[in-house]
Amino acid sequence: MSASLDSSQKSPLLSVENLVVEYPSKRFRAKPFRALTDINITIGQGETLGLVGESGSGKTTLGRAVLGLAPVTAGKVIFEGNDISNASRKERRTLSRDLQVVFQDPYTSLNPALEIGDILAEPLGVQGMAPAAAKKRVKELLDQVGLPTDAIHRLPREFSGGQRQRVAIARALALSPKLIVCDEPVSALDLSTQARVLDLFLQIQKDTGVSYLFVSHDLDVVRHISHRVAVMYHGEIVEQGPAEVVTRDPEHPYTQRLLLASPVPDPDRQEQRRADRHRLLANQHSQTEQQGAVA
Amino acid sequence: MSDSVDSAAVSADSMGLAAKPESGQSGTVVRSTVMRRLLKNPMGIASLVILVTIAALAILAPLIAPFEENFANISKTLAAPDSVNIMGTDSAGRDTWSRLLFGAQLTLLSALLCAGVAIAIGLPAGLIAGYYAGKFEAVSNWVVSILMSLPGLIVLLTIRAAFGPSVWISMIAFGVLISPSYFRLTRTAVQSVRNELYVDAARVSGLSDLSIIARHIFSVVRAPIIIQTAAIAGVAIAIQSGLEFLGLGDPTKATWGVMLSEGFKNVYLTPTLLLWPALAMALTIGGLVLLGNAIRDALEDGEKIKHRKKRALATAESTTPAPAKARQSRKSVAAVDAGTEHHLVKVTNLGVGYPQADGSIKKVVDDVSFHVDRGEILGIVGESGSGKSQTAFSILGLLPDNARIVGGSIQFDGNYTVAPGDDRVSQERLSKLRGKRISYIPQEPMSNLDPAFTIGYQLVTPMVRVLGVSKAEARQRALKLLTDVGIANPERTFNAYPHEVSGGMAQRVLIAGAISCEPDLVIADEPTTALDVTVQADVLDLLRELQQRLNIGVILVTHNFGVVADLCDRVAVMQNGRLVEEGTVREILRNPKEPYTQTLLRSMLEGKTPMTMLVSKAGSAAQSGSAAQKEPVA
Numbered sequence: 001m002s003a004s005l006d007s008s009q010k011s012p013l014l015s016v017e018n019l020v021v022e023y024p025s026k027r028f029r030a031k032p033f034r035a036l037t038d039i040n041i042t043i044g045q046g047e048t049l050g051l052v053g054e055s056g057s058g059k060t061t062l063g064r065a066v067l068g069l070a071p072v073t074a075g076k077v078i079f080e081g082n083d084i085s086n087a088s089r090k091e092r093r094t095l096s097r098d099l100q101v102v103f104q105d106p107y108t109s110l111n112p113a114l115e116i117g118d119i120l121a122e123p124l125g126v127q128g129m130a131p132a133a134a135k136k137r138v139k140e141l142l143d144q145v146g147l148p149t150d151a152i153h154r155l156p157r158e159f160s161g162g163q164r165q166r167v168a169i170a171r172a173l174a175l176s177p178k179l180i181v182c183d184e185p186v187s188a189l190d191l192s193t194q195a196r197v198l199d200l201f202l203q204i205q206k207d208t209g210v211s212y213l214f215v216s217h218d219l220d221v222v223r224h225i226s227h228r229v230a231v232m233y234h235g236e237i238v239e240q241g242p243a244e245v246v247t248r249d250p251e252h253p254y255t256q257r258l259l260l261a262s263p264v265p266d267p268d269r270q271e272q273r274r275a276d277r278h279r280l281l282a283n284q285h286s287q288t289e290q291q292g293a294v295a
Numbered sequence: 296m297s298d299s300v301d302s303a304a305v306s307a308d309s310m311g312l313a314a315k316p317e318s319g320q321s322g323t324v325v326r327s328t329v330m331r332r333l334l335k336n337p338m339g340i341a342s343l344v345i346l347v348t349i350a351a352l353a354i355l356a357p358l359i360a361p362f363e364e365n366f367a368n369i370s371k372t373l374a375a376p377d378s379v380n381i382m383g384t385d386s387a388g389r390d391t392w393s394r395l396l397f398g399a400q401l402t403l404l405s406a407l408l409c410a411g412v413a414i415a416i417g418l419p420a421g422l423i424a425g426y427y428a429g430k431f432e433a434v435s436n437w438v439v440s441i442l443m444s445l446p447g448l449i450v451l452l453t454i455r456a457a458f459g460p461s462v463w464i465s466m467i468a469f470g471v472l473i474s475p476s477y478f479r480l481t482r483t484a485v486q487s488v489r490n491e492l493y494v495d496a497a498r499v500s501g502l503s504d505l506s507i508i509a510r511h512i513f514s515v516v517r518a519p520i521i522i523q524t525a526a527i528a529g530v531a532i533a534i535q536s537g538l539e540f541l542g543l544g545d546p547t548k549a550t551w552g553v554m555l556s557e558g559f560k561n562v563y564l565t566p567t568l569l570l571w572p573a574l575a576m577a578l579t580i581g582g583l584v585l586l587g588n589a590i591r592d593a594l595e596d597g598e599k600i601k602h603r604k605k606r607a608l609a610t611a612e613s614t615t616p617a618p619a620k621a622r623q624s625r626k627s628v629a630a631v632d633a634g635t636e637h638h639l640v641k642v643t644n645l646g647v648g649y650p651q652a653d654g655s656i657k658k659v660v661d662d663v664s665f666h667v668d669r670g671e672i673l674g675i676v677g678e679s680g681s682g683k684s685q686t687a688f689s690i691l692g693l694l695p696d697n698a699r700i701v702g703g704s705i706q707f708d709g710n711y712t713v714a715p716g717d718d719r720v721s722q723e724r725l726s727k728l729r730g731k732r733i734s735y736i737p738q739e740p741m742s743n744l745d746p747a748f749t750i751g752y753q754l755v756t757p758m759v760r761v762l763g764v765s766k767a768e769a770r771q772r773a774l775k776l777l778t779d780v781g782i783a784n785p786e787r788t789f790n791a792y793p794h795e796v797s798g799g800m801a802q803r804v805l806i807a808g809a810i811s812c813e814p815d816l817v818i819a820d821e822p823t824t825a826l827d828v829t830v831q832a833d834v835l836d837l838l839r840e841l842q843q844r845l846n847i848g849v850i851l852v853t854h855n856f857g858v859v860a861d862l863c864d865r866v867a868v869m870q871n872g873r874l875v876e877e878g879t880v881r882e883i884l885r886n887p888k889e890p891y892t893q894t895l896l897r898s899m900l901e902g903k904t905p906m907t908m909l910v911s912k913a914g915s916a917a918q919s920g921s922a923a924q925k926e927p928v929a
Contacts, residue, residue: 068498069499105492191895192678199908221900223905266860
């Protein structure tokens, strides 16, 4: 909590202002598809912003827009005071020291033809680090994410999903970035592996003071790892605030539905939650009907 | 429906997962190089020997050929082989062996030229078109279409008429004509990896496009290009020789095509004249094709193991003790143990295994026993590789072909589907049950609906086949089922194609399909894993409501304890193919006895203090990269 208080006094590490992302339509002269509408978020130093929403809500697109992988139609992405929404490849190269990514699927985010050592050395080489120094750094990284050093000469396919995700995290950490965009980094993992990888994310933040933009569809995961949480629905942020508030006592109808939809591992409490959910759905239904009648 | 195909793929996938930790942790992984694998392959080494020999003879032609290529001994035409002319002479008295050697030079060089030109045009164009797409791709597609619609031979004849009888010019022209094959190959390969996450990761790292193409994309294209080149070189030799054969080549040069033509003219006088160039061409082209195949095999790692697996399987089959086979062929099936008939499904000491390359059997399910009664929901919980899906598939009889039941039995409603001693699921017995009394809800709703047929068709057809009702009747029932599973506009969904509905809707359709033939048992394999949480809650509500109304037994395979708490009466926890713990849902979730179940439940995030360590201890983890954080060796 103290980290988020500090950051609110200084200027934020990343701020996204009125961001709009549109994809051109395939059909001739058709209206472009609007993936994101008027997004405003900020992330402070050492802070985690959790981004939660259903599939197609635009949460991944927001992460990609910050990384420069999605087209910014309007608005600004400001990183350390500079607008990076339309940064050139050369500016991106400088930026990559501070801004990194961990993707969802540890099976396709590592090039199957390259050894782990080469994968980890790639970002170092781009920044002009000498091979010997890069090798030393790669060993440090493997140690940091809890992988054995002999992993250097192995191929990604020789590792399990959780271990691959550790490699992907190590690659993101290689240049000691200030912000890591984590796009559903634990969704493809087993429960116990997910717990260990979440521990790793928390430990790294404690050790290095890195900030996370943590994208997930799972409210429990987001609650566990975030200082603040933003909820996305149909390309817009419908609710934003401290993690405790948003994930325990949400205001927006969608967040309320989301909270009560995620089942709890106890039959009696789950039965209670199920009843709560049905009541909420009935309430929301009658409310929309009333609004419809008024309109 | 496409269920069986898909489930086979699914189970193959889970097999892969099961095998992964082993290969990952063994530490002594030997990766042989492509070259070494190529040389181990008899086909590869044979083709390499042939091609290297021919190439060596061609290079050394000026040294080893006894005569000049055009040296004619008029007094000795169409001579039979002797000590001077070891392959005889042609109608002008030229030495066949010498001409064959010089011909090899020209033929091989022209093939190389043709492939070189085609690669030089097709590869870069394909890389650019595939990686950047957009206008360049559109334009180059047009050019390629034009090139491919040109009649090749006529173009070559025209070029010959315009530029004279030069082998080189016609081969350059042919290279241009054939470059679309490289272009298309490259473009398709690049397109398939262009949106891979590792390419995105490289972009985030700030790699230039050129380095991304060189490091991450070219490696994907390299192998198919090499294989394609072997094939193209063969085609080039054939085309070039064809042109020469028609008499369109340079008459002053010895090539295999010219020699073939010469031999053809004298086929009644000296048939062997035809034989030698034909043999040389056949060997070369055959060698190239075999080399291409061998390289492909060497590049595809998995291929080898599969072959060996098959062979091992065949031997295993032949050595299977006779009693097992006899038992299988026996008509009547043993009666189940008395007092267990009332269980809807009873699995007793089940073992499922896959024969390995070394003849051993890798067990993925080991000594698993449980039962399900009517009106009861049993949850099977476990992580990937725990064997939970394999257990479900053995009840459904949808295990892959190479799977073996290595022990135990399965009985359904008082009859064995797998009797004790059987090493396969009896398809004969199960096909009568599957779809009628046992049905299946898969994990991926979208891939389990055939995109080529409407949803209505896919619901109606099984009902017509299984229940024997008329089409109109089945249609009525399908519409009612769609209403039952909570679809607001059943008529529209009935007429829709799968891609027109959402994932949650598709899963509702599959549930409708699963209950359409009024089954006694539904096996649901992670039915909500692919769905959004809010949709998952709706689907769980639907499953509960249907199960209670129809009083069916359900086996729910899942990894989510929340889903278990929501639906299940009893729970079985699986780990590494074994059943760890079984009990009522309250027992297992509240007071798990086994350490593994406790670990799994501890990993749940619900009710945990945010920002605290879940499994590793904060103190020890603070020492960077502590042992506590390291992945346990499974």
